[in-house]
Amino acid sequence: MELFNEERANELLKNRIRTSDLEKLEYNKEVILAGWIENIKKMGKVSFIILKDRYGEVQLTLREDVIGDLSFIDELSNHTFLVVRGEYIKGIARKWKEVLVKELYVIGEIAQPLPIDPTSSLEKRLDYRWIDLRNDRNSFPIILTSDFVRYCREYFYSNGFVEIFTSKILGAPSEGGAEVFEINYFNRKAYLAQSPQFYKQMAIVAGFEKVFEIAHAYRAEPSFTTRHITEFVSMDVEIGYITSHHDVMDLLEDLIKYTMKRIKEEREDDIKKYYNVEINVPSKIPKIKMEEAYEIIGKDEIKPNGDITPKGERILGEYVKNTYGEDFFFLIDWPWTARPFYHMKGEPMKDGRETTRSFDLIFKGLEIVTGAQREHRYSVLLKQVREKGLNEENLRFFLDFFKYGSPTMGGFGFGIERFIRQLLEIENIREVVLLPRDPNRLLP
Amino acid sequence: MELFNEERANELLKNRIRTSDLEKLEYNKEVILAGWIENIKKMGKVSFIILKDRYGEVQLTLREDVIGDLSFIDELSNHTFLVVRGEYIKGIARKWKEVLVKELYVIGEIAQPLPIDPTSSLEKRLDYRWIDLRNDRNSFPIILTSDFVRYCREYFYSNGFVEIFTSKILGAPSEGGAEVFEINYFNRKAYLAQSPQFYKQMAIVAGFEKVFEIAHAYRAEPSFTTRHITEFVSMDVEIGYITSHHDVMDLLEDLIKYTMKRIKEEREDDIKKYYNVEINVPSKIPKIKMEEAYEIIGKDEIKPNGDITPKGERILGEYVKNTYGEDFFFLIDWPWTARPFYHMKGEPMKDGRETTRSFDLIFKGLEIVTGAQREHRYSVLLKQVREKGLNEENLRFFLDFFKYGSPTMGGFGFGIERFIRQLLEIENIREVVLLPRDPNRLLP
Numbered sequence: 072m073e074l075f076n077e078e079r080a081n082e083l084l085k086n087r088i089r090t091s092d093l094e095k096l097e098y099n100k101e102v103i104l105a106g107w108i109e110n111i112k113k114m115g116k117v118s119f120i121i122l123k124d125r126y127g128e129v130q131l132t133l134r135e136d137v138i139g140d141l142s143f144i145d146e147l148s149n150h151t152f153l154v155v156r157g158e159y160i161k162g163i164a165r166k167w168k169e170v171l172v173k174e175l176y177v178i179g180e181i182a183q184p185l186p187i188d189p190t191s192s193l194e195k196r197l198d199y200r201w202i203d204l205r206n207d208r209n210s211f212p213i214i215l216t217s218d219f220v221r222y223c224r225e226y227f228y229s230n231g232f233v234e235i236f237t238s239k240i241l242g243a244p245s246e247g248g249a250e251v252f253e254i255n256y257f258n259r260k261a262y263l264a265q266s267p268q269f270y271k272q273m274a275i276v277a278g279f280e281k282v283f284e285i286a287h288a289y290r291a292e293p294s295f296t297t298r299h300i301t302e303f304v305s306m307d308v309e310i311g312y313i314t315s316h317h318d319v320m321d322l323l324e325d326l327i328k329y330t331m332k333r334i335k336e337e338r339e340d341d342i343k344k345y346y347n348v349e350i351n352v353p354s355k356i357p358k359i360k361m362e363e364a365y366e367i368i369g370k371d372e373i374k375p376n377g378d379i380t381p382k383g384e385r386i387l388g389e390y391v392k393n394t395y396g397e398d399f400f401f402l403i404d405w406p407w408t409a410r411p412f413y414h415m416k417g418e419p420m421k422d423g424r425e426t427t428r429s430f431d432l433i434f435k436g437l438e439i440v441t442g443a444q445r446e447h448r449y450s451v452l453l454k455q456v457r458e459k460g461l462n463e464e465n466l467r468f469f470l471d472f473f474k475y476g477s478p479t480m481g482g483f484g485f486g487i488e489r490f491i492r493q494l495l496e497i498e499n500i501r502e503v504v505l506l507p508r509d510p511n512r513l514l515p
Numbered sequence: 516m517e518l519f520n521e522e523r524a525n526e527l528l529k530n531r532i533r534t535s536d537l538e539k540l541e542y543n544k545e546v547i548l549a550g551w552i553e554n555i556k557k558m559g560k561v562s563f564i565i566l567k568d569r570y571g572e573v574q575l576t577l578r579e580d581v582i583g584d585l586s587f588i589d590e591l592s593n594h595t596f597l598v599v600r601g602e603y604i605k606g607i608a609r610k611w612k613e614v615l616v617k618e619l620y621v622i623g624e625i626a627q628p629l630p631i632d633p634t635s636s637l638e639k640r641l642d643y644r645w646i647d648l649r650n651d652r653n654s655f656p657i658i659l660t661s662d663f664v665r666y667c668r669e670y671f672y673s674n675g676f677v678e679i680f681t682s683k684i685l686g687a688p689s690e691g692g693a694e695v696f697e698i699n700y701f702n703r704k705a706y707l708a709q710s711p712q713f714y715k716q717m718a719i720v721a722g723f724e725k726v727f728e729i730a731h732a733y734r735a736e737p738s739f740t741t742r743h744i745t746e747f748v749s750m751d752v753e754i755g756y757i758t759s760h761h762d763v764m765d766l767l768e769d770l771i772k773y774t775m776k777r778i779k780e781e782r783e784d785d786i787k788k789y790y791n792v793e794i795n796v797p798s799k800i801p802k803i804k805m806e807e808a809y810e811i812i813g814k815d816e817i818k819p820n821g822d823i824t825p826k827g828e829r830i831l832g833e834y835v836k837n838t839y840g841e842d843f844f845f846l847i848d849w850p851w852t853a854r855p856f857y858h859m860k861g862e863p864m865k866d867g868r869e870t871t872r873s874f875d876l877i878f879k880g881l882e883i884v885t886g887a888q889r890e891h892r893y894s895v896l897l898k899q900v901r902e903k904g905l906n907e908e909n910l911r912f913f914l915d916f917f918k919y920g921s922p923t924m925g926g927f928g929f930g931i932e933r934f935i936r937q938l939l940e941i942e943n944i945r946e947v948v949l950l951p952r953d954p955n956r957l958l959p
Contacts, residue, residue: 081758081759081923082758084756084757084758084923085758087756105756105922107722107920107922108920123722124722124724125722125723125724150919150920151920152920152921152922154756178756178891178921178922178923179891179892179893179917179920179921179922179923180892180893180894180917180920180921181920182918182919182920183918183919185919186919199919200717200721201717201718201720201721201916201919202721202919203721204718204721204722204723205721205722210721210722210723213677213679213723214677216678216680217677217678217679220678221668221672221678224665224668228665233657233658233661234660234661234664234665235657235661235949236660236731236748236948236949237949237950238746238949238950238952239683239731239746240696240733240745240746240952240957241957242957242958243958252684252698252699252700253698253699254696254697254698254699254707255696255697255698255699256696256735256957257735257737257954259957261957263698270949270950270959273644273645273950273959274645274648274949276645277644277645277646277647277648277649277654278551278567278568278569278648278649278654279569279648279654279657280568280569286730286731287680287683287730287731289684291700291701293701301684302682302683302684304680312528312531312549312598312622313528314525314526314528314529315525447622447623448623448624449623449624450624468958468959469959471959472645472959473623473624474626474627475594475626475627475629475630475643475645475646476551476552476594476595476596476623476624476625476626477596477622477623477624478549478551478596478622478623479525479528479622479623504680505679505680505681505682505714505718506681506682506714506717508682508684510701513684513685513686513700513703513705514686514687514912515714515717515912515913515915515916
């Protein structure tokens, strides 16, 4: 048998079915399959190849009495791509459906020996991400991310949202100025957007009433935790004519319930199989005020600016799980000292500390969403910029949005990878990302 | 009447309806509306305000005998946002539905005098994009873009595609090296992706069979044409196990027909109203070979590398329109000298020149898509890198994708803004973009 015949291979590929399509077929049908070699068992006059595609695996049976001399098998190697024609037979393998091969060709070239195996370190696996992802468990977070954003869009589309594409190239370092990547923009300095915050607000000022964007955002944080990456997918939502941050939370709660229900419907079995995790659709997302949270977590987990530590988030997560049986909760009414200048101020705490009309959404003890009502009054916004001691000139373009009328507005930014990480209870967020970027990693 | 009462305004906002909802109501119902002032007509004891939201306009009638002294109108200005309670009345205005105002409050603050008007230059309008987009004609391309990507996703979702998010931060200047923005990445040089080309191919090598991405791509071209922007939305598609570039064109033709049909169903009237353009759903997209195209356009429109000029594209567009009555056509089998190293080579031209298995899709005389079958054989790909005289080291990470087995593959990159520009027959592509970026423009 000749292993290489491009013309004939192409002819066969035209009628290729997926391995998972075998389920629908009767035995003794002729089938054409394509995929890569997961394993080769050479056993003399009968040999076996496990062929895999994205949808499953099948055992190819090669018999000398059917296709002649089997010595060509020595040339094959794992992960070489094949197209085969054969007969779908009942076979004796328990784990796999079986195809008796009549014709077999290599697609492209024979694969070189693989540089990683299932025991390789995460770093090594990420170096060879395209091989790593041929494993179904490893590719599942990528597929679930695709599903999740699809469910989110279903929700947005059926609720009258407009999808926007905001510029990621900013003329000024916007939110603070630290932790921002600098771009050489025709010999001027420009900056990669840390979030579409200012521009989604601009869309609302421009008269769009409900907008969303699902796109990359960039943080130049030199962090090496299992929760941080420098390039992440942010789902950003902004709505106009709101009356408080509770309107924004209502929307987010609705979205979470809808998407969790969809995930449960479509992916419960896969999530159980690959990650051994149960899907718990929230019935009601509890709200905890920041000043109540302080009492639950204790002084050690409160940062000087009023924010709480990652450990504090986990303590609250356990408290909510024990008290309400829920994986999600809103942490609301954050102190002004812990929030950005554009959050609207709210009712003061009992001890008189200023708060904001803001919230985080915590999922299994980790913050995955930050949201707020925004300050839409130009004069008040300007005051808040000065109060925070920020560079007014850098923020001028944003401040100007509010000079010529603005409705009330609010919204949130939702970390997609963090959500998937928490959902699947994966230790390292890098496993959720197709091509993770951290301070050291720029390749592949 | 007091113009400012935040508490009461919020109370009203809770029950606000859209101006377009009036159509469904009977006269003499109480309604609450919110939006901005398009116009004020002060006429003594009866005055009028045209109130606008994203969905329409309504005439507010203010009568002294209903709400008392009308002198507060002097304080109002165009584009100030209001919330009003009133009675939906039959009225006498022909152009607008009418609401007799009972209560009226400013949302936020009074708008300052507007810096632009409908006669302002495009540059000035873009400087104040958030005001410019309050005009329905100006915001329409943004809304149509949202619709179009929605229709595309409908198509992808129902055809088994996985949505991917590829990194936009590259460790090496990939395609050529020129026209790429440089990033300061923790004191190392990194580069903004010109396209997700290499990574969508990686996804196919990784065993995903059909992937798409709709995301920004970046070109540091110092061009000031009406067709170029430095940041654009690219719809990228890649599929595995193909047999030639014709498989990719089949997919694209299907996608174009589906989305054009959806646009016609949902937006034909708006497109006629705002841009006076007819929607012409293709029945069959013709294919013209490059060597045939050369004969049609004549020598002057052929570039030295075998590419054709923008004028050449327009000539071919007219030829196709006259011959087939179609707005779209595929220009196929491009010469190797005009295509990147990763395109697979095809059958030579009659004169012996090498070609590629590639195509462009031309829409109303402008290229909006480039596609091809990719070279998936490591040894051939390496040869092609060398043949083009490219930096092998910069491309090493990409070449390595093909060492460990690869299926055949092909795909395309689709310029979303160019498509919308051509569809609406808009002169300047900047009008299609929420926040256009060119060599001079980084703001807002």
